[in-house]
Amino acid sequence: MDMKLVVHLKDGYAHIGVQEEGADPVMERVEVGSLDEALGAVLDVLEDARRRWAENRRNPKYDGPLPAPPPRAPATTTPRSGQSRAPQESGMQQLL
Numbered sequence: 001m002d003m004k005l006v007v008h009l010k011d012g013y014a015h016i017g018v019q020e021e022g023a024d025p026v027m028e029r030v031e032v033g034s035l036d037e038a039l040g041a042v043l044d045v046l047e048d049a050r051r052r053w054a055e056n057r058r059n060p061k062y063d064g065p066l067p068a069p070p071p072r073a074p075a076t077t078t079p080r081s082g083q084s085r086a087p088q089e090s091g092m093q094q095l096l
Helices: 035-055 091-095
Strands: 003-010 013-020 026-031
Touching: 003 035, 013 035, 026 035
Parallel strands: none
Antiparallel strands: 003 013, 013 026
């Protein structure tokens, strides 16, 4: 059996990780007061990991959101033949 164990102590917590060959790692955060307490928690984390691995050795595949479509170019308007690009006068201005 090939197994990895990581114990990281920081600010009153132990981050405990275990991984067995052919299985995804299991990480847990445990509140502890000392290294001895952290090492005592390793067996609990390992037991939990073995229960998870008995059900499924790999985590489910992540199917994230689809990527956003590329932005569309702004629509351009071209004048029809016989029309100019000059702004049209409003009906009120034509009456004056």
